[in-house]
Amino acid sequence: MSATATLGNAGALAGSAAGSTASDYALEVRGLSKSFGGLEVIGDLSFAAPRGKATALIGPNGAGKTTVFNLVSGVYTPTAGTVLVNGQDITGVPSRRRIHAGVARSFQNIRLMQHLTVIENLLIGQHVRAQGLGALFSPFRLMPKHRWWKEAQQALDECGLGAYAQQTVGALAYGIRKRIDLVRATLAGPSLLLLDEPAAGLNPTETQDLLAHLRLLASRGTSLLVVEHDMPFVGEICEHVVVLNFGRKIAEGTLDEVRQVPQVREAYLGSEEE
Ligand SMILES: Nc1ncnc2c1ncn2[C@@H]1O[C@H](COP(=O)(O)OP(=O)(O)OP(=O)(O)O)[C@@H](O)[C@H]1O
Numbered sequence: 707m708s709a710t711a712t713l714g715n716a717g718a719l720a721g722s723a724a725g726s727t728a729s730d731y732a733l734e735v736r737g738l739s740k741s742f743g744g745l746e747v748i749g750d751l752s753f754a755a756p757r758g759k760a761t762a763l764i765g766p767n768g769a770g771k772t773t774v775f776n777l778v779s780g781v782y783t784p785t786a787g788t789v790l791v792n793g794q795d796i797t798g799v800p801s802r803r804r805i806h807a808g809v810a811r812s813f814q815n816i817r818l819m820q821h822l823t824v825i826e827n828l829l830i831g832q833h834v835r836a837q838g839l840g841a842l843f844s845p846f847r848l849m850p851k852h853r854w855w856k857e858a859q860q861a862l863d864e865c866g867l868g869a870y871a872q873q874t875v876g877a878l879a880y881g882i883r884k885r886i887d888l889v890r891a892t893l894a895g896p897s898l899l900l901l902d903e904p905a906a907g908l909n910p911t912e913t914q915d916l917l918a919h920l921r922l923l924a925s926r927g928t929s930l931l932v933v934e935h936d937m938p939f940v941g942e943i944c945e946h947v948v949v950l951n952f953g954r955k956i957a958e959g960t961l962d963e964v965r966q967v968p969q970v971r972e973a974y975l976g977s978e979e980e
Pocket residue numbers: 742747765766767768769770771772773774
């Protein structure tokens with residue numbers, strides 16, 4: 707086992723951030739804590755996600771994975787600790803402005819408008835990119851075929867989804883909708899993309915299509931942080947794995963490395979293997 711398969715927070719940065727420059731990491735969290743009404747849900751969590759790679763955040767139900775996503779994306783304010791994206795401290799940046807720091811996310815539940823077409827949904831997503839005067843002019847309907855429309859169509863084409871552009875989202879298969887939601891999240895060109903259970907509910911073919919889509923994003927330099935229960939999926943795409951239990955990091959390393967950590971086997975993978 708390498709030194710990166712660390713136990714607990716004592717070794718939190720020993721195998722990740724220490725000795726390297728901040729720019730090596732798409733994401734660093736340092737000493738992150740979050741309490742709700744006096745109940746600590748995330749405790750003194752530190753880890754780093756290498757730039758241009760996929761990192762998995764895994765752990766049993768209730769371990770705190772979604773809470774970490776909410777802290778990184780700014781939905782929650784941490785009780786303590788810092789969040790750095792590409793070396794920039796974004797801890798105090800409001801959620802709506804984190805896209806400008808390079809952070810985008812998808813959700814467990816697809817957030818597309820069912821009654822609109824695929825391209826209309828993507829254009830609405832584009833609206834968050836607009837700042838200043840641009841924000842006053844919705845790209846939706848008012849400016850058909852303008853630059854954002856072309857970018858949205860191009861993004862669909864690149865992922866093999868171009869034929870769906872004019873179809874109503876509600877009529878599409880679940881796996882296609884999930885990938886449309888992924889295109890929506892990537893249109894702003896995030897450097898760090900947070901994916902909450904991207905493979906949940908997908909059949910094997912859809913899962914392979916999603917993997918190809920994510921590999922395309924990674925090949926273009928997008929760093930991924932993935933919460934996922936599907937370990938074969940994690941093994942396919944994630945070069946780095948962080949394991950949480952009861953809001954604390956219990957291991958960090960490759961999937962093979964963390965599988966060997968007794969605490970991980972007890973907390974999560976062990977029970978699955980049994
Ligand atoms: N807003 C909140 N208020 C109070 N407690 C919360 C809140 N959000 C999360 N929690 C608690 O924090 C803990 C971690 O929840 P979280 O959803 O982050 O876990 P998870 O690892 O994502 O779980 P799952 O795999 O089931 O999605 C749970 O005990 C949950 O009840």
